[in-house]
Amino acid sequence: MFGGVTIGEFARLTHLSVRTLRRYHESGLLAPATVDPDSGYRYYTADQIPTAQVIHQLRELDVPLADVAKILATEDAEERAGLAGEHLRRLEAELARTRAAVLSLRRLLRPHDDTLRVELRKIAARTVAGIEDVVAQDDVLSWYDEAMAELDAAIESRPLGPPGGRYANELFTDGRGTVLVYRPVADPPVRGRVHPVHLPPSELAVVVHPGPHDDIGVTYGRLGAWVVDHALAVDGPVHETYLVGPRDTPDPAAWRTEIGWPVFRLAVTDVMPGKNPGQTGNPPP
Structure with a gap:
């Protein structure tokens, strides 16, 4: 008898698809708590829910798989936050550049006005x-x-x-x-x-x-x-x-x-x- 929940139940608990959870397993990011050697069924535990959600958020931010694995493997909370912070700062800089480009294009593409007061x-x-x-x-x-x-x-x-x-x-x-x-x-x-x-x-x-x-x-x-x-x-x-x-x-x-x-x-x-x-x-x- 295997403890935990099936991959389908775990998918509902984490709001992640079964396909995504399988990909996390195959990439070494999140292995099931146990795997039935006969059926191959994957079983997860409740304490794996936060880890699955952290992985999902990091991947949503385009953090590379290798860096996600490094963050998860780091036990020190401050070091882990520092590793994640590096990616967040880079994303914030990219967001700022995107915002600046959008604002500039909107002004440039508007019909030219005569409001410039020199x-x-x-x-x-x-x-x-x-x-x-x-x-x-x-x-x-x-x-x-x-x-x-x-x-x-x-x-x-x-x-x-x-x-x-x-x-x-x-x-x-x-x-x-x-x-x-x-x-x-x-x-x-x-x-x-x-x-x-x-x-x-x-x-x-x-x-x-x-x-x-x-x-x-x-x-x-x-x-x-x-x-x-x-x-x-x-x-x-x-x-x-x-x-x-x-x-x-x-x-x-x-x-x-x-x-x-x-x-x-x-x-x-x-x-x-x-x-x-x-x-x-x-x-x-």
């Missing part, structure tokens, strides 16, 4: 508290988080405005370039990587990107098209100012990022004749 703005020279380094494009987000946390810890006086960043053109053309993040303060400190940084005067074509950064590339592209249409040329690193960001609100829909492209004029007097020079979207004479 301003030409002159920025005076100033000295800020900053951290700068040469960073790979894939590492920018993690580097930014660490640098901003270090800036927040180093600055004791009240900031004079929102934080910002400058991103060298090589970051986008070569996949690696100089990145600066900063906070405007009256007396920039020298502490760790934080030091005073002089920002020279510049003239920017500025637009505000609303919401999360998943589709910020679309806003960059539209700003770039505006710059080309108005006979301006990009001159220098990209500027970003984080008017409202994750440190202000956890709601991504409320985020506001100001994008500024340093520009210089090519033939301003010939741009769109007949327009009012003060009209939004036109460079002044």
Whole structure:
């Protein structure tokens, strides 16, 4: 007499098909508690239910069979959680990339609208508290988080405005370039990587990107098209100012990022004749 439940009963208990349970057995992930040597019937016990369900969830997340076996064979709970966590982090990163691509495509495939509000703005020279380094494009987000946390810890006086960043053109053309993040303060400190940084005067074509950064590339592209249409040329690193960001609100829909492209004029007097020079979207004479 064999104890336990049959594979059919076990399938009902776990909401897994008999075919799936047989596959788990054949791959060495979940062997039945006993197998009748005469009939070949498989019998399972109730304490195998959680294991079967863990295997199913891991496979639903596309964790390779070899890694599932490694996770199941690890008796230490923290080590097991760490192994599973590696796959979860990778899946979260893939999900983020998919979400960003979906949002960008939705904006790109919509009929083009005229809601882009571009301003030409002159920025005076100033000295800020900053951290700068040469960073790979894939590492920018993690580097930014660490640098901003270090800036927040180093600055004791009240900031004079929102934080910002400058991103060298090589970051986008070569996949690696100089990145600066900063906070405007009256007396920039020298502490760790934080030091005073002089920002020279510049003239920017500025637009505000609303919401999360998943589709910020679309806003960059539209700003770039505006710059080309108005006979301006990009001159220098990209500027970003984080008017409202994750440190202000956890709601991504409320985020506001100001994008500024340093520009210089090519033939301003010939741009769109007949327009009012003060009209939004036109460079002044």
